[in-house]
Amino acid sequence: MKYDVVVVGSGPAGSITARFAAQNGAKVLVIERRAEVGVPVLCGEGISRKIDEWKMLEGTRWIAGKMDGARIYSPDKTCVTLAAEQAGNETGYVVYRDIFDQELAQGAIKAGAEFMMNTQAIDLLKEGDKIKGVKAKHFNEELEIKCDIVVAADGVDSKVAQWAGINTKLPPKDLETCCQYTLTDIDVKDAYCEFYLGKEIAPGGYVWIFPKGKRIANVGIGILASLSESGMAKKLLDNFIENDPRLSKGKTLRFLAGAVPVANPAEETIGDNIVLVGDAARHVDPITGGGLTHCLEGGKIAGETIAKAIKKKDFSKEFLSTYEKGWKEAFGQKIKRNYLVKELLLDMDDKTFNKLAHALEQVKFDEISTHGLVKEVAKHLPISTKLNALIKHRKDIKELKKK
Amino acid sequence: MVKPKAKVDIEKCLACCGCISVCPQNAISWTGGKALVDQEKCISCAICIRTCPIGAISGEGL
Numbered sequence: 001m002k003y004d005v006v007v008v009g010s011g012p013a014g015s016i017t018a019r020f021a022a023q024n025g026a027k028v029l030v031i032e033r034r035a036e037v038g039v040p041v042l043c044g045e046g047i048s049r050k051i052d053e054w055k056m057l058e059g060t061r062w063i064a065g066k067m068d069g070a071r072i073y074s075p076d077k078t079c080v081t082l083a084a085e086q087a088g089n090e091t092g093y094v095v096y097r098d099i100f101d102q103e104l105a106q107g108a109i110k111a112g113a114e115f116m117m118n119t120q121a122i123d124l125l126k127e128g129d130k131i132k133g134v135k136a137k138h139f140n141e142e143l144e145i146k147c148d149i150v151v152a153a154d155g156v157d158s159k160v161a162q163w164a165g166i167n168t169k170l171p172p173k174d175l176e177t178c179c180q181y182t183l184t185d186i187d188v189k190d191a192y193c194e195f196y197l198g199k200e201i202a203p204g205g206y207v208w209i210f211p212k213g214k215r216i217a218n219v220g221i222g223i224l225a226s227l228s229e230s231g232m233a234k235k236l237l238d239n240f241i242e243n244d245p246r247l248s249k250g251k252t253l254r255f256l257a258g259a260v261p262v263a264n265p266a267e268e269t270i271g272d273n274i275v276l277v278g279d280a281a282r283h284v285d286p287i288t289g290g291g292l293t294h295c296l297e298g299g300k301i302a303g304e305t306i307a308k309a310i311k312k313k314d315f316s317k318e319f320l321s322t323y324e325k326g327w328k329e330a331f332g333q334k335i336k337r338n339y340l341v342k343e344l345l346l347d348m349d350d351k352t353f354n355k356l357a358h359a360l361e362q363v364k365f366d367e368i369s370t371h372g373l374v375k376e377v378a379k380h381l382p383i384s385t386k387l388n389a390l391i392k393h394r395k396d397i398k399e400l401k402k403k
Numbered sequence: 404m405v406k407p408k409a410k411v412d413i414e415k416c417l418a419c420c421g422c423i424s425v426c427p428q429n430a431i432s433w434t435g436g437k438a439l440v441d442q443e444k445c446i447s448c449a450i451c452i453r454t455c456p457i458g459a460i461s462g463e464g465l
Contacts, residue, residue: 042419120433151419157423159432170424172450177421179456201452225425225450231458257456 001143004310005030006134007113007151008121008160010037012104013295014153015280015304016056019108020303028113028309029145030105031136033120038101042258044180044220046193046210048092056107056296062100064212067091068191072373073351074357075198082365082373084380094193094210094218119143124150124163131164131273148273148315149306154252156261158280166268168280174263176205176289179233180220183250188217196240199350203227205289207240209247222260222289224346233257262286264339265332270320277302283327286335286342287374289333294331301326301351316371334371334402340396341374344389355381406447407463413437415459422451422460 005021007014012031022028034040045064053056069083069091081198084091103116118139125133125144133146152160156175161168188211196207204224209216221237234257242249242345262281269276277283283298284291305323309315348356365372378386412420416437418424423431423438430444440451440460452460 020433034436040418124457155420157420162429167429169429172425175421175425175454177456178419185416216457221456223456228453228456230452230455230460232453232460233456255417257417257419257421259419259424259454261424301464 002067002146003027003031004147005149005151005306005402006031006147007153008134009153009155009278009280010034010101010105010115010117010282011153011155011278012101012282012292012294013280013283013299015101015104015108016296016299017151017153017303017306018113019104021298021306021310022108022112023302024304024307026307028108029132029147030108030113030115031119031121031145032115032117034127035118036098037105037115037117038098039311040254041235041254043292044178044209044210044289045095045097045218046092046290048290050293051080051296052091053298054296056300057100057103057106059103062095062103064094064096064177065191066093067193070193070195072101072195072357073197074353074358075201076354078354078357078361080360080363082345082359094191094212096212116141120156121160124160130270134160142369144399148313149309149320151302151306152274152276152280153278154280156190156259158276158284160274161266161276161280164271165344166266166271166276168266168276168282170261170263172228173267174261174286175225176222176260176262177225177228177233177257178205178220178222178260178289179237179255180218181237181252182212182254183219183241183247184216184253186215186217186250187246189214197353201240204346204359207237216253219250219262223260225313226386234368238353242268247254260284260289260291262289262339262342265335269327270317270324273315273318275302275306275317275320279337281327283331283335286339286344294327294335297330298327301330338374340400343393344385347388347392352382352385355382405436408442408445408447409440409449409460411438411440412459414441415457417457417459419456420443421454421456425450425454428437
């Protein structure tokens with residue numbers, strides 16, 4: 001078997017990379033170890049409405065609900081509201097990630113990419129140090145799939161990157177460990193995403209309620225792995241649900257667990273004959289843990305760059321650096337900045353969070369985004385917190401400013 | 404004394420990738436859609452045990 005490109009993983013980053021590579025002339029194969037694209041879902045299923053501008057998805061089957069805004073609750077339950085009507089712009093969607101992923105896969109197939117399910121990558125094919133393809137297992141059959149470029153779209157625990165000698169190991173302080181119920185028969189009526197903060201509620205993370213319709217929602221938790229104990233995420237989430245009268249009588253339709261990188265972007269996202277995309281490249285907002293928009297934006301750049309490399313028959317790291325430059329320009333600085341904000345938030349105690357929420361309670365936000373929120377938070381932070389942060393992170397801040 | 408090693412309860416494991424992502428020894432891999440700890444490589448650091456959101460990994464005394 002010989003292709004120009006083999007993409008390992010059929011998540012959003014993999015499918016979009018495949019689509020834009022195939023659309024621009026490359027012969028692409030996507031392999032997926034699971035039996036069905038998008039299943040099981042490993043996601044809170046919230047996405048910014050930025051996605052509308054990109055026109056990557058057809059129809060509306062993937063949308064569970066359009067959101068009217070967000071509420072953020074501090075540890076003492078002070079509520080900061082970000083409403084779409086106030087700001088005059090739109091917020092986001094809660095999606096069906098299984099359908100979402102399958103729509104993206106169909107887009108790739110329409111563009112000419114091939115998909116092969118039940119096919120797990122087990123190693124890279126190499127000649128000396130040179131990557132020549134992927135070794136995979138399709139049921140009991142071992143396959144050698146030759147190609148010029150391998151795309152590591154195999155998620156937070158990317159083995160492909162590891163085999164290529166790229167270190168993507170995460171320290172526990174850069175990983176959120178998560179679980180989530182989809183609950184029905186609950187008393188959640190309006191289309192607001194809710195976030196609950198606090199060291200007792202979710203250390204180093206938050207609890208979320210993302211409505212998927214009337215009386216149904218994703219209720220989940222993410223906590224920082226460095227602050228976690230065995231089974232802690234589930235225990236805290238169960239505790240939260242039990243103590244919320246809107247949720248406590250809910251019935252479970254789905255329970256899942258997941259892991260989200262909240263790190264700086266990977267130092268290396270390219271090498272000779274290899275490209276990293278999506279969670280494997282750590283293209284996730286370290287404050288929210290949201291990764292879909294970056295994965296799609298980055299995947300498109302990756303696909304286009306790869307197609308050009310195939311045409312020029314130049315698969316070198318140097319040629320592929322167009323992709324690295326591209327994603328750095330698009331959102332690299334944002335991830336780095338938000339990583340610094342994440343570190344700063346981790347140093348804040350519940351009292352400071354409460355104070356902040358009191359100050360922000362009446363603010364009318366003109367921008368509904370993490371950036372808009374961070375700007376307001378920065379204005380209202382106590383001077384002592386700001387000073388401590390400046391001293392502690394002075395090196396990183398200097399570096400960010402340089403760029 | 405030989406330290407106990409981490410073990411995944413495959414009945415409980417929901418294949419979330421958390422443990423695989425943080426294992427400093429790359430000792431955990433996918434086998435049949437579940438996480439499996441290579442007992443030879445495991446250094447009993449217990450990071451995977453603490454990371455597991457649903458408590459599916461154990462190791463006596465770790």
